Amino acid sequence: MADIVLDKVSKRFPDGTTAVRGVDLEIADGEFVILVGPSGCGKSTTLNMIAGLEDISSGELRIAGQRVNDKAPRDRDIAMVFQSYALYPNMTVRENMAFPLRLAKLDKESIHQKVEEAAKVLELTPLLDRKPANLSGGQRQRVAMGRAIVRQPKAFLMDEPLSNLDAKLRVQMRTVVSRLQKQLGTTTVYVTHDQTEAMTLGDRVVIMRGGAVQQVGPPQELYDHPRNLFVAGFIGSPSMNFLHAAVEDGHLRTALGDVPIGDRVRRQLDGADAPRELILGIRPEHFEDAALIDDETRRRGLEFDAPVDIVESMGSDKYVYFTVEGERASAAELEELAADAGAADFTGTGSSLVTRLSAESPVREGESRRVWFNLEKIHLFDPSTGRNLTLHEGRASGALAD
Amino acid sequence: MSVNATPAGADVAADETATRGGGRHAAVPTQRAGRRARAPLSENKRAERRLGWLLCAPAALVMVLVTAYPILYSVWLSLQRFDLRFPDQREFIGLENYVTVLTNQFWWTAFGVTALITVVTVAVELVLGMGLALIMHRTLVGRGIVRTAALIPYGIVTVVAAFSWRYAWTPGTGYLANLFDGSAPLTERASSLAIIMLAEIWKTTPFMALLLMAGLALVPEDLLKAASTDGATAWQRFTKVMLPVMKPAILVALLFRTLDAFRVFDNIFVLTAGGNETSSVSMLAYNNLIRGLNLGIGSTMSVLIFLTVAIIAFVFVKLFGTAAPGSDDGERR
Numbered sequence: 048m049a050d051i052v053l054d055k056v057s058k059r060f061p062d063g064t065t066a067v068r069g070v071d072l073e074i075a076d077g078e079f080v081i082l083v084g085p086s087g088c089g090k091s092t093t094l095n096m097i098a099g100l101e102d103i104s105s106g107e108l109r110i111a112g113q114r115v116n117d118k119a120p121r122d123r124d125i126a127m128v129f130q131s132y133a134l135y136p137n138m139t140v141r142e143n144m145a146f147p148l149r150l151a152k153l154d155k156e157s158i159h160q161k162v163e164e165a166a167k168v169l170e171l172t173p174l175l176d177r178k179p180a181n182l183s184g185g186q187r188q189r190v191a192m193g194r195a196i197v198r199q200p201k202a203f204l205m206d207e208p209l210s211n212l213d214a215k216l217r218v219q220m221r222t223v224v225s226r227l228q229k230q231l232g233t234t235t236v237y238v239t240h241d242q243t244e245a246m247t248l249g250d251r252v253v254i255m256r257g258g259a260v261q262q263v264g265p266p267q268e269l270y271d272h273p274r275n276l277f278v279a280g281f282i283g284s285p286s287m288n289f290l291h292a293a294v295e296d297g298h299l300r301t302a303l304g305d306v307p308i309g310d311r312v313r314r315q316l317d318g319a320d321a322p323r324e325l326i327l328g329i330r331p332e333h334f335e336d337a338a339l340i341d342d343e344t345r346r347r348g349l350e351f352d353a354p355v356d357i358v359e360s361m362g363s364d365k366y367v368y369f370t371v372e373g374e375r376a377s378a379a380e381l382e383e384l385a386a387d388a389g390a391a392d393f394t395g396t397g398s399s400l401v402t403r404l405s406a407e408s409p410v411r412e413g414e415s416r417r418v419w420f421n422l423e424k425i426h427l428f429d430p431s432t433g434r435n436l437t438l439h440e441g442r443a444s445g446a447l448a449d
Numbered sequence: 450m451s452v453n454a455t456p457a458g459a460d461v462a463a464d465e466t467a468t469r470g471g472g473r474h475a476a477v478p479t480q481r482a483g484r485r486a487r488a489p490l491s492e493n494k495r496a497e498r499r500l501g502w503l504l505c506a507p508a509a510l511v512m513v514l515v516t517a518y519p520i521l522y523s524v525w526l527s528l529q530r531f532d533l534r535f536p537d538q539r540e541f542i543g544l545e546n547y548v549t550v551l552t553n554q555f556w557w558t559a560f561g562v563t564a565l566i567t568v569v570t571v572a573v574e575l576v577l578g579m580g581l582a583l584i585m586h587r588t589l590v591g592r593g594i595v596r597t598a599a600l601i602p603y604g605i606v607t608v609v610a611a612f613s614w615r616y617a618w619t620p621g622t623g624y625l626a627n628l629f630d631g632s633a634p635l636t637e638r639a640s641s642l643a644i645i646m647l648a649e650i651w652k653t654t655p656f657m658a659l660l661l662m663a664g665l666a667l668v669p670e671d672l673l674k675a676a677s678t679d680g681a682t683a684w685q686r687f688t689k690v691m692l693p694v695m696k697p698a699i700l701v702a703l704l705f706r707t708l709d710a711f712r713v714f715d716n717i718f719v720l721t722a723g724g725n726e727t728s729s730v731s732m733l734a735y736n737n738l739i740r741g742l743n744l745g746i747g748s749t750m751s752v753l754i755f756l757t758v759a760i761i762a763f764v765f766v767k768l769f770g771t772a773a774p775g776s777d778d779g780e781r782r
Contacts, residue, residue, distance in 0.1 A: 123678075
């Protein structure tokens with residue numbers, strides 16, 4: 048067990064591309080840290096550098112206080128779980144799990160004991176004499192985990208370990224991974240592109256984009272207080288709504304009506320080079336059917352009318368999609384997020400607004416509905432830099448804050 | 450049950466599925482799906498199978514015409530006393546030719562020479578070929594040039610290459626002979642054999658490397674990464690991960706090369722013409738058949754070579770579990 052420190056770690060490939068630029072990260076002993084981001088953001092490269100499978104171009108990597116830049120993977124005492132599981136096809140489950148111990152030249156007795164122990168934890172005991180080819184995906188995944196835990200390494204590195212499982216099993220294995228990590232208390236770095244995994248698993252989440260860290264923090268903090276447009280759009284499902292907002296004498300003109308702004312935001316907009324156009328971001332759960340709220344709540348927000356496009360009833364609540372007119376919010380980050388979601392070439396007319404309303408709302412498709420939204424929960428972003436203007440000392444404070 | 454592909458792969462696999470499914474291992478249903486069960490064939494399946502045969506028929510027919518007929522004809526010839534110098538004495542003599550050949554010391558000398566050349570060249574080629582394959586696989590810069598350069602010997606006509614070796618070892622004019630004080634190595638048995646083997650190895654190592662490189666491409670990169678984080682040194686990664694995963698490809702490469710090497714002819718023909726007891730069985734068969742005009746004895750030798758090659762192939766496929774070319778590689782993925 049050990050802490051891992053990345054000190055301005057960068058990776059440049061011989062062809063000139065920079066996969067990871069200046070990543071600073073301190074992972075505490077026993078911490079579960081998730082690296083998340085769209086494909087090509089450098090998260091796997093970062094993990095491979097920690098493992099020693101990729102050279103570090105510049106910067107320093109320390110494990111347990113020791114500089115390990117030039118150490119081979121085998122001298123770093125880390126265990127890695129791969130998306131493909133990377134089980135040795137010629138060995139049985141038992142031999143697979145014993146492999147790192149055999150290489151470490153442990154005696155037969157303790158190898159046997161440790162393998163049995165790990166197999167028991169992961170419920171692999173009846174499968175010990177099978178070959179990987181005769182296991183299901185979930186079983187292979189557990190063997191891969193078993194091979195990692197069996198030798199009690201300083202840290203676990205996991206590279207999208209659940210991505211090859213089907214949806215149901217993935218949810219189940221998520222809890223297994225989580226429980227295992229808490230039981231063992233081993234420092235873990237976990238790479239995923241799935242924001243749900245990132246939100247549910249980690250103590251802290253590192254969001255990466257284009258090789259650079261965007262924000263580091265506990266999942267809830269990233270969700271509530273995104274530092275920029277990219278983080279806001281990446282975390283959350285369904286994702287945050289983004290609307291174009293024009294700054295006009297103390298108000299923001301948006302498709303949802305004129306939004307008043309408080310002193311704090313106004314001060315930021317007073318400067319000569321301040322943006323005249325913003326992007327307003329608001330999460331689906333900060334809308335509500337206007338007929339269902341009391342007066343006091345009503346005062347904290349604004350209401351607007353819009354035609355209902357689609358209603359998805361989830362039982363506990365309803366996802367209601369509205370069509371709103373007006374200019375589309377546009378920024379490089381949003382395009383990238385759309386591309387990652389595979390929706391870059393899929394744009395309807397006008398903007399679609401996703402809201403999460405109470406299940407009691409009698410909303411029906413095709414009609415027009417009056418909807419309320421919470422002004423304290425909206426975020427305002429500068430389209431050119433992506434910066435969250437409503438963030439004050441790390442806290443998002445809505446548009447009205449003084 | 451690592452590698453189990455055999456020409457009769459489908460049947461074997463079906464058997465295994467049955468035993469394992471009913472055995473102590475609880476069967477994983479998803480993996481069984483798609484394996485052929487031993488149920489009576491449906492009408493559709495039968496029609497499909499018939500179509501399969503029909504589609505194979507033209508190719509099979511050509512094969513019969515160009516290989517089966519000559520093979521059967523030479524078997525027929527081997528059962529006769531048939532010397533073109535004495536055409537009148539042609540008669541059916543059963544297995545007498547086989548007795549003649551198999552009790553003849555020239556045959557066994559040639560057989561020994563052939564076996565020696567086969568074993569030594571294939572072994573050396575495997576080691577060198579593996580090295581070459583690793584280099585070609587790992588090369589990042591100028592990959593195309595490295596591969597092309599490595600394959601040049603294989604691209605040269607064997608006879609042409611053999612002549613260049615012969616001239617190189619010719620005393621007085623050859624550069625290699627001059628290196629050794631103008632000795633004449635092709636006039637002595639041991640050195641002749643060494644030179645023959647050298648020429649063979651030089652010529653076919655690239656082919657071996659090519660086959661092994663295909664096998665190397667089958668080793669997933671993740672597996673090697675996993676082995677490094679598990680604490681394996683480069684050598685351990687090679688022996689404990691790469692080689693086992695490559696085993697099917699290595700066996701196929703060995704099979705191809707062994708069959709090829711056993712029929713060694715061109716190099717011997719050019720380098721020593723079989724002098725100093727350096728004849729291979731192919732040389733001997735050629736001498737009897739074409740130069741001696743003894744069709745009976747020559748055909749007998751040809752049939753014996755054919756049988757030996759068949760036995761080698763059988764041993765590889767059945768005992769070592771080499772995947773026969775064309776069948777799937779046996780590992781269920």
